[in-house]
Amino acid sequence: MGTRHGSGGERSPRRANGALVRLVTAHLLVVITEWASVIAVLVYAFERSGAGATGLASLALLAPQVVGAPLAAALAGLLPPRRLRAAGLAVQVAGFAAAAWLASVDAPVGAVVAATVVSLVALGTLRPTGAVLLPAAVRTTAELTRGNLWMSQAEGISALAGPLVAAGLLALGGPSGALAGCTALVAIALALSLAGGRGGGPSTTFHEASWRPGPVLAGAMETLRTRPRTIAILAVVAARSAVVGFLDVALVVLAFDELGLGASAPGLLGALVGTGALVSAGVAALLVRRGRLAPWLAIGLALSATLCLLLAMATTLPVAIAVLPVLGLLAALLYGLGTILLQRSADPRVLGSLFALVELVGGAGLLAGSGTAQVLIAIDGVTLALVGLAVVLLVVLVLVGRPVWRADADADVPVVEMTVLHELTMFATLPPLELESVARVAEPVTVAKGEVVIHQGEIGDRFYAVVDGSFDITMDGDHIRVARRGSCFGEVALLASVPRTATVTALEHGRLLAIDRTPFLVAVTGRDAALAAAWSLVQEMPVASRLPGDPVITADGDERD
Numbered sequence: 013m014g015t016r017h018g019s020g021g022e023r024s025p026r027r028a029n030g031a032l033v034r035l036v037t038a039h040l041l042v043v044i045t046e047w048a049s050v051i052a053v054l055v056y057a058f059e060r061s062g063a064g065a066t067g068l069a070s071l072a073l074l075a076p077q078v079v080g081a082p083l084a085a086a087l088a089g090l091l092p093p094r095r096l097r098a099a100g101l102a103v104q105v106a107g108f109a110a111a112a113w114l115a116s117v118d119a120p121v122g123a124v125v126a127a128t129v130v131s132l133v134a135l136g137t138l139r140p141t142g143a144v145l146l147p148a149a150v151r152t153t154a155e156l157t158r159g160n161l162w163m164s165q166a167e168g169i170s171a172l173a174g175p176l177v178a179a180g181l182l183a184l185g186g187p188s189g190a191l192a193g194c195t196a197l198v199a200i201a202l203a204l205s206l207a208g209g210r211g212g213g214p215s216t217t218f219h220e221a222s223w224r225p226g227p228v229l230a231g232a233m234e235t236l237r238t239r240p241r242t243i244a245i246l247a248v249v250a251a252r253s254a255v256v257g258f259l260d261v262a263l264v265v266l267a268f269d270e271l272g273l274g275a276s277a278p279g280l281l282g283a284l285v286g287t288g289a290l291v292s293a294g295v296a297a298l299l300v301r302r303g304r305l306a307p308w309l310a311i312g313l314a315l316s317a318t319l320c321l322l323l324a325m326a327t328t329l330p331v332a333i334a335v336l337p338v339l340g341l342l343a344a345l346l347y348g349l350g351t352i353l354l355q356r357s358a359d360p361r362v363l364g365s366l367f368a369l370v371e372l373v374g375g376a377g378l379l380a381g382s383g384t385a386q387v388l389i390a391i392d393g394v395t396l397a398l399v400g401l402a403v404v405l406l407v408v409l410v411l412v413g414r415p416v417w418r419a420d421a422d423a424d425v426p427v428v429e430m431t432v433l434h435e436l437t438m439f440a441t442l443p444p445l446e447l448e449s450v451a452r453v454a455e456p457v458t459v460a461k462g463e464v465v466i467h468q469g470e471i472g473d474r475f476y477a478v479v480d481g482s483f484d485i486t487m488d489g490d491h492i493r494v495a496r497r498g499s500c501f502g503e504v505a506l507l508a509s510v511p512r513t514a515t516v517t518a519l520e521h522g523r524l525l526a527i528d529r530t531p532f533l534v535a536v537t538g539r540d541a542a543l544a545a546a547w548s549l550v551q552e553m554p555v556a557s558r559l560p561g562d563p564v565i566t567a568d569g570d571e572r573d
Contacts, residue, residue, distance in 0.1 A: 047174020107131030165293030253377025288340025472505025481522020
């Protein structure tokens with residue numbers, strides 16, 4: 013080709029990404045129900061059987077995260093991510109609906125808890141599949157960062173909106189009405205997850221041909237082995253979860269025993285923590301613009317420990333009002349920035365496995381934090397418990413502070429580019445390092461509506477993968493097909509060493525990834541499976557009959573037998 017197109021940095025019209033909006037909205041609805049359903053069940057347990065049953069129900073409702081994470085990892089090795097996500101949401105709808113019906117007929121507390129636990133176990137598929145689908149739904153690295161921030165903001169909003177939704181639904185219809193509301197919210201999330209087709213913008217799933225089953229958590233283990241700093245990030249995520257689990261218990265004791273407040277005080281103190289979490293996405297957006305994220309994980313651990321010590325030394329209402337929102341903010345930041353770094357550190361094909369491990373580690377942290385709080389409070393009250401939590405956070409900081417501080421060095425994987433290329437059958441079988449090397453040389457290209465990307469008859473020097481938009485492919489003036497996300501063009505001239513066989517015109521503003529001839533042929537001809545997939549794609553085209561035999565072209569342009 014004689015003309016190079018503009019890079020991804022050019023100013024151009026930007027269409028709303030419906031796939032990304034649906035993904036984030038569905039996530040928000042589900043995490044709101046995560047909070048609201050737990051509150052509804054605890055209220056039902058208290059009304060039916062008193063405080064003792066409430067405590068047992070609380071422990072039962074904490075367990076699903078630990079159980080659901082390995083289950084999600086196992087299923088991630090068997091089902092494509094979009095299908096697994098839909099199945100998980102469908103199970104949640106069924107579980108919450110059963111819990112709502114059981115509560116409406118005054119069933120035993122254990123039955124309502126069991127139905128809710130089923131839903132919460134299925135909820136374990138939400139974040140691992142979201143980590144895989146997010147890179148598949150975005151069009152640029154900047155959009156991936158924006159999507160991560162939106163996901164983080166959804167988590168923060170849910171910490172405040174979940175209890176408020178629960179309160180409203182409980183006032184209107186009691187526990188059964190609240191659980192019915194949770195059923196409706198998850199049903200909407202399921203509808204959003206199923207909406208949109210492969211033709212309507214960025215795909216929200218890998219193509220079936222590019223998806224391959226894998227061993228449970230194998231991808232996560234490989235990432236931890238090759239990028240050991242991710243272990244330190246996981247430790248920070250676990251510490252953050254310990255803070256959340258600790259506060260679930262400690263706020264009740266703090267409100268009644270230390271501050272002498274009324275029955276609504278634990279909820280109000282929890283709302284302070286939720287308020288901090290709500291504003292965390294805005295703070296995260298500012299930090300992302302500064303470039304390095306990892307140091308803020310270490311800083312967040314240190315500040316959290318300091319605030320716990322401050323509240324232990326001065327356990328008064330004004331100090332609690334000042335400290336709890338900041339603790340909520342820091343906890344949300346530790347999770348949000350940690351997951352962004354993890355997503356930037358791993359091959360997109362192992363993100364489901366890696367984030368299932370994140371859920372497992374987070375669940376273990378919740379149980380550890382809750383258990384630590386209960387033991388230390390029993391020994392000497394909430395003051396000792398706060399000091400104990402501070403010590404735990406400082407120990408974690410000492411053990412992982414140095415690798416955490418340097419974790420940005422591992423967080424430079426071209427996730428969006430790898431995701432786009434992995435959707436193509438010719439690249440789907442490439443090992444992680446080879447796929448990453450191809451993704452690193454891919455150049456973002458923006459194309460205006462009506463622009464001709466390829467002219468039939470000219471010399472071919474680049475291969476194109478579609479990131480966004482639609483492109484009309486014509487041969488001798490006849491329409492052949494429309495290429496959208498998950499499609500490619502330009503490979504025939506490179507593989508068969510012939511002039512361009514078709515003309516490609518943008519039907520709308522779009523984005524492409526362009527790979528020059530040499531790195532494309534090195535990647536495709538270096539693996540028999542990749543070459544076979546690429547050549548089979550060529551043979552399916554109308555131009556196949558005009559090509560010379562079944563040539564195998566090397567990176568130098570020479571034919572091989």
